[in-house]
Amino acid sequence: MAKKQSKRNWDFKAAKDLFYEYLEKRQEKKKINLPPETIQIDNLNRKEALNRLYNLTDSVIEKIIASGRPTIQLPSRTSTNIIWDEENDLLLLGKQLQEKQFHSLSSVADITRLMRVLEAVNELLVKDLHATKREIFYSDVKLFGEQKNSDKSIEDIATMLYTTRNSTHIVASAKGSCIGRLRIRDKSDIIDLEGLGSGGWTISPMLDNIEILESDAEFILVVEKDAAMIRLAEARFWRKYPCIILTAKGAADIATRMFLKHLSKDLKLPVFSLVDSDPYGHYIHSVYLRGSKRLSYESPFLATPNIKLLGVLTRDLDKYKITKEGRLPMTKMDIKRTKELLNEDFVKKNKAWHDDLSLALKLKVKAEIQVLSSHGFEFLTDHYLPEKLTTGDWI
Amino acid sequence: MRIFHKKDGGIVQLIDKEKMQEWPVELPLIFIEYIREKQIEKYEDTKVKKEISNYINEILKDVAIPRLISVLEGDNDEETISALQRIEELSKKNIEMTNPIRPYLNNLLKHRNKEIVKLAQNISNNFTKADKKKELAKKRKIMQEKEKEFLAGKISGEEYARTRKDYLTLKE
Numbered sequence: 001m002a003k004k005q006s007k008r009n010w011d012f013k014a015a016k017d018l019f020y021e022y023l024e025k026r027q028e029k030k031k032i033n034l035p036p037e038t039i040q041i042d043n044l045n046r047k048e049a050l051n052r053l054y055n056l057t058d059s060v061i062e063k064i065i066a067s068g069r070p071t072i073q074l075p076s077r078t079s080t081n082i083i084w085d086e087e088n089d090l091l092l093l094g095k096q097l098q099e100k101q102f103h104s105l106s107s108v109a110d111i112t113r114l115m116r117v118l119e120a121v122n123e124l125l126v127k128d129l130h131a132t133k134r135e136i137f138y139s140d141v142k143l144f145g146e147q148k149n150s151d152k153s154i155e156d157i158a159t160m161l162y163t164t165r166n167s168t169h170i171v172a173s174a175k176g177s178c179i180g181r182l183r184i185r186d187k188s189d190i191i192d193l194e195g196l197g198s199g200g201w202t203i204s205p206m207l208d209n210i211e212i213l214e215s216d217a218e219f220i221l222v223v224e225k226d227a228a229m230i231r232l233a234e235a236r237f238w239r240k241y242p243c244i245i246l247t248a249k250g251a252a253d254i255a256t257r258m259f260l261k262h263l264s265k266d267l268k269l270p271v272f273s274l275v276d277s278d279p280y281g282h283y284i285h286s287v288y289l290r291g292s293k294r295l296s297y298e299s300p301f302l303a304t305p306n307i308k309l310l311g312v313l314t315r316d317l318d319k320y321k322i323t324k325e326g327r328l329p330m331t332k333m334d335i336k337r338t339k340e341l342l343n344e345d346f347v348k349k350n351k352a353w354h355d356d357l358s359l360a361l362k363l364k365v366k367a368e369i370q371v372l373s374s375h376g377f378e379f380l381t382d383h384y385l386p387e388k389l390t391t392g393d394w395i
Numbered sequence: 396m397r398i399f400h401k402k403d404g405g406i407v408q409l410i411d412k413e414k415m416q417e418w419p420v421e422l423p424l425i426f427i428e429y430i431r432e433k434q435i436e437k438y439e440d441t442k443v444k445k446e447i448s449n450y451i452n453e454i455l456k457d458v459a460i461p462r463l464i465s466v467l468e469g470d471n472d473e474e475t476i477s478a479l480q481r482i483e484e485l486s487k488k489n490i491e492m493t494n495p496i497r498p499y500l501n502n503l504l505k506h507r508n509k510e511i512v513k514l515a516q517n518i519s520n521n522f523t524k525a526d527k528k529k530e531l532a533k534k535r536k537i538m539q540e541k542e543k544e545f546l547a548g549k550i551s552g553e554e555y556a557r558t559r560k561d562y563l564t565l566k567e
Contacts, residue, residue, distance in 0.1 A: 016404065020404075023398075023406070183429075183434070185422070185426075188419055188421075188422055188425070188481075190425065190426065190429050192433070211410065211414070212396070212410065213409070213410050213426065214407070214408065214409050214410065214430065214434060215407075215408050216405060216406065216407045216408070216437075216438065218405060218406070242405060266396055267396060267408055
């Protein structure tokens with residue numbers, strides 16, 4: 001591939017065709033029907049969340065009065081209770097329940113932590129405040145001991161209330177960023193995501209305060225790495241090609257996934273992901289696509305089932321003449337994780353994806369997005385992305 | 396979202412006006428101002444510009460004004476103060492946007508709550524300043540025309556001096 005690329009005028013035909021297809025589909029209001037063997041989780045406003053919390057505490061008090069041996073039942077989050085819903089392409093939580101008892105010695109610490117978090121959630125909802133998971137941990141370090149304990153209780157509380165974690169006003173720290181043809185509202189402030197410099201807007205974890213106001217974008221691009229985001233921001237990619245770009249700077253955090261879901265649901269635009277050509281990159285794409293196992297109870301609010309894997313694909317390495325030096329050998333862990341991905345039902349059902357991962361396993365190579373800069377720094381923005389979006393070369 | 400189609404196949408999406416019913420009372424006005432001042436010119440497509448301009452007027456008529464009126468005529472002083480504070484800010488930046496509340500200022504100036512009266516007075520002063528500015532611009536234009544006519548010998552020195560005096564009196 002020559003370093004000097006002639007400047008072509010790409011028409012983005014394939015991406016536009018997909019966009020028109022979505023435009024037609026937006027007339028059909030399709031309601032997601034979850035399988036009967038899965039539990040229903042709701043995104044609640046402050047008042048609804050408080051009502052659920054009061055109902056839960058009332059039922060605990062009633063049990064104390066009636067038997068003196070209260071228990072709390074909540075959906076089990078073990079791997080055996082995680083179900084892949086093929087029709088909606090989502091990872092969901094099944095109906096298996098686990099019971100937390102107040103009266104056994106082994107569960108005393110667990111239940112006390114749970115009640116402490118419940119108390120914190122009540123305070124946050126009443127005062128209309130938000131707290132990070134770290135703040136919850138520091139609210140009672142002696143009780144929680146380690147943050148993993150408070151984090152577990154936070155997830156337990158969300159499942160006990162059959163709601164999303166964001167509905168409890170406990171949020172993760174801000175990590176992702178977004179830039180491009182989009183105007184949003186954060187409470188009473190209007191934010192223009194084209195006018196915030198190269199860094200873009202830091203995705204707020206308090207997404208209940210965010211509302212989409214206006215956009216003239218035609219697609220959404222999710223990039224795995226900040227380095228790729230910088231390249232796109234520097235090229236002002238969205239000015240030439242009307243789009244919204246976002247990144248979680250690595251693993252997909254809740255706020256970024258939830259914001260992407262929000263964008264995709266409200267604007268109904270095609271969504272593409274650009275990740276490293278390695279099992280970790282493919283896993284990140286899968287988390288955007290159908291959710292993670294750990295947070296499977298929130299999948300309907302976090303997953304973007306129509307996201308397409310644009311690249312970097314293993315087959316791209318030959319197509320774009322990536323040199324041997326640019327291809328990295330897979331480690332044992334990479335091979336193990338690729339095999340695990342190939343065993344997932346959702347990969348098995350997607351032939352193109354299965355083929356690409358199989359090819360990676362056969363060649364035992366991986367590559368980073370940045371390898372494309374071996375053809376010049378502007379290759380990504382001036383050739384690779386436009387060509388793929390024009391020809392429809394995605395999975 | 397409300398969708399507007401461009402001739403080149405592109406689209407512009409704007410939030411549905413129904414969603415604005417839950418917004419803080421002054422926000423629909425701020426949104427209207429934002430789209431008018433910052434976005435509309437960027438859309439390039441004349442048809443879309445016109446359609447969005449009509450939609451913005453619809454928001455003003457159906458959401459922004461009725462919501463403002465309901466708060467300003469209501470009994471909740473706290474809500475009225477909060478709305479007036481934002482309207483006062485807006486009146487400093489773009490007085491035209493706050494025109495819909497003008498007919499209600501007289502009643503607010505007689506309100507029992509001192510803070511409401513103070514805010515209403517500030518907004519009223521901003522209207523007076525804006526009116527004066529507009530009047531001054533009008534007189535300046537007339538004066539400049541008369542100056543040209545005077546230099547061309549079409550009007551007398553007295554007539555020009557009278558126009559200039561009118562302008563300077565208002566300016567002072």
